Amino acid sequence: MYLRVWKWQFWQQIVLALVLGVAVGALLNNLGDGAKLAEDWLDPFGSVYTSLLKVVVVPLVFTAIVVSIGRLRNVGNVARLTGKTLGWFVITSAIATAIGLIVALVVDPGEGLGKLASEAAETEPVTWTQILQNLFPSNIVNAMSEGNVLGVVTFAALFGAALVAIGERGQRLTDLIDDIYQVMQKVVWWVVRLTPIGSFFLIGSVVATYGPSSLQPLAKFTGAIYLAVAVMLIVGYPVLLRVFGRVSPLRFYRNSWPALQFAFVSSSSLATLPIAQKVQIERNGVQREYANFAQPLGATIKFDGCGAIYPAVAAVFVAQYTGAHLGFAEYALIALAAVIGQLGTGGTPGPALVALTLTLTTVGLPLQAIGYLIAIDKVIDMARTTLNVAGQLTVPVLVARSEGLLDEKVFNRTPPEITDEPTAVEEPGTTKTREPVPA
Numbered sequence: 001m002y003l004r005v006w007k008w009q010f011w012q013q014i015v016l017a018l019v020l021g022v023a024v025g026a027l028l029n030n031l032g033d034g035a036k037l038a039e040d041w042l043d044p045f046g047s048v049y050t051s052l053l054k055v056v057v058v059p060l061v062f063t064a065i066v067v068s069i070g071r072l073r074n075v076g077n078v079a080r081l082t083g084k085t086l087g088w089f090v091i092t093s094a095i096a097t098a099i100g101l102i103v104a105l106v107v108d109p110g111e112g113l114g115k116l117a118s119e120a121a122e123t124e125p126v127t128w129t130q131i132l133q134n135l136f137p138s139n140i141v142n143a144m145s146e147g148n149v150l151g152v153v154t155f156a157a158l159f160g161a162a163l164v165a166i167g168e169r170g171q172r173l174t175d176l177i178d179d180i181y182q183v184m185q186k187v188v189w190w191v192v193r194l195t196p197i198g199s200f201f202l203i204g205s206v207v208a209t210y211g212p213s214s215l216q217p218l219a220k221f222t223g224a225i226y227l228a229v230a231v232m233l234i235v236g237y238p239v240l241l242r243v244f245g246r247v248s249p250l251r252f253y254r255n256s257w258p259a260l261q262f263a264f265v266s267s268s269s270l271a272t273l274p275i276a277q278k279v280q281i282e283r284n285g286v287q288r289e290y291a292n293f294a295q296p297l298g299a300t301i302k303f304d305g306c307g308a309i310y311p312a313v314a315a316v317f318v319a320q321y322t323g324a325h326l327g328f329a330e331y332a333l334i335a336l337a338a339v340i341g342q343l344g345t346g347g348t349p350g351p352a353l354v355a356l357t358l359t360l361t362t363v364g365l366p367l368q369a370i371g372y373l374i375a376i377d378k379v380i381d382m383a384r385t386t387l388n389v390a391g392q393l394t395v396p397v398l399v400a401r402s403e404g405l406l407d408e409k410v411f412n413r414t415p416p417e418i419t420d421e422p423t424a425v426e427e428p429g430t431t432k433t434r435e436p437v438p439a
Contacts, residue, residue: 009417013196014261021200025207038208042201049198050271052191056184057270058144061296062156063181064277067174068292069160081403085294088395089302090339092240096232096304096391097338100312101331103228109221109313110320153300188274192418195262195275202265210379218376221317228309229383237394245401251412255283256393258418263389267381272389273299278418280393285410286400294399298392305384305391306352308338311359314373318365330363337362352377352384 005013028037069078137143137151144152163170238249253260259276266272273296280291315334319326326334337359360367400406 014199017196017200018203018265021202021204022207024200025204025209028204028208034208038205042205042208046198046201046205049191049194049201050266050268052194054268054271056187056191057273058152059180060184060188060274060277061299062144062152063177063184064292065153065156065296066160066163067178067181068289069157069164081290081293081399084399084402085297085395088398089298092236092391092395093302093304093308093339094335095236095240096228096308096387097312097335099231099236100228100309100338101316101334103224103231104313104316107220107224107227108320109218109224110317111220153296185278188278192275192278195258195418199262199265206378206382210376218373221313221373222376222380224313224317225310225380226383228313229305229387232304232309232387233390237390240398241394245398247397247401247406247411252284252394252397255279255411255415256390258283259389259393260386264382264386267378267385269299269303269385269388269392272385275418276389276393280396283410283415283418284393284397285407286396287405287407290400290403290405291396294396295392298395302392302395303352303355303384303388305387306381307355309387310352310380310384311338311356314356315359315363315365317373318360322366324365326363333362334359352381 005016008016025034025038025042028034028041031037134148134151135154137148137155140151140155142148143155163174237252241247241249241252256276256279259272259279262275263269263272276299277291277295280286280295281288286294312334316326318324338355356373357367397406
């Protein structure tokens with residue numbers, strides 16, 4: 001039977017790609033050295049796809065924030081929007097950290113383990129100097145080339161504010177940057193259409209590299225991470241969305257599914273950002289100007305998976321494995337380090353490793369134990385990244401709902417395909433106003 005797969009709905013194409021990827025990965029794993037086969041035949045193509053998404057992140061973030069700063073003048077108090085966004089970032093991170101600690105104490109992931117093989121772990125404590133350097137890079141060109149998105153966000157905010165401050169003289173440059181932003185949106189749309197192909201290679205590589213046997217020594221730890229992530233996704237965010245956002249959690253997850261699905265297979269919040277931004281505007285109904293500001297900010301400093309749940313569960317694991325005692329003060333320090341330390345992970349490679357290093361250093365636990373967890377990092381990173389993106393999508397919905405910046409009709413309608421053409425954007429200076437949703 002001749003199947004025109006390209007005519008299927010987008011989610012059906014991705015499901016097919018995942019099924020085929022798992023099958024091919026399992027076959028390669030059973031053939032022998034699955035990791036070597038994945039490295040030779042699957043990783044290159046998966047890397048090409050994620051690279052295509054990452055290459056548009058910096059210009060997309062810069063142009064989106066510069067344009068949105070100017071347009072935020074027409075939708076409300078910029079300082080209040082920023083304060084609410086950061087406030088919800090902290091609240092949701094604290095909830096995620098608490099869930100991670102509770103699950104870890106119930107599951108006891110480090111109890112009863114024998115000697116585990118430890119891989120080399122290069123860890124350096126996060127310093128306030130590093131945080132400031134990430135926030136305020138000395139060379140913006142280097143920051144862009146090195147992928148320091150947090151520094152790009154800071155510079156773009158200052159640049160956008162300066163364009164607003166000089167009034168009409170900055171309008172021509174604002175219009176040019178807005179044109180570049182529209183071009184980047186078009187590029188993202190082209191790349192998104194390749195998601196089924198990218199998903200096949202990404203998930204196939206994971207399955208080929210990590211067979212079920214690789215999870216056995218750390219099965220309890222892996223299970224604790226996935227359980228804590230599930231509790232936050234099924235209970236934490238839905239309660240907040242229902243009580244404070246007064247929206248349907250089921251519709252939120254239906255709308256956000258393309259971004260969460262890609263986050264799981266790609267294990268990269270930054271690679272998911274273009275898709276998440278498109279989802280937030282065209283499916284969740286968050287006003288474009290605010291979404292263009294909040295989404296890149298969340299992708300650089302909002303890591304409920306990597307920076308909250310993971311270091312909380314891992315700290316308990318390391319304490320139990322090494323026989324260290326943790327009291328109430330230590331648990332409080334873990335929570336504080338997990339919530340505040342997320343700022344330092346933005347713009348750094350391996351944010352989960354950096355966050356864990358900061359947490360263990362804060363409570364005086366041995367950093368050498370991190371090497372035990374590297375072997376399964378890719379497997380648990382899929383769950384961590386999914387939670388990261390879910391949190392990055394949840395907070396702007398909560399803020400937009402309270403500020404009348406959420407289009408309820410868009411949120412509740414049947415969501416458009418993620419591969420649909422980008423929606424038309426108003427010309428600069430003619431921002432369309434939406435009817436506020438009653439608070």
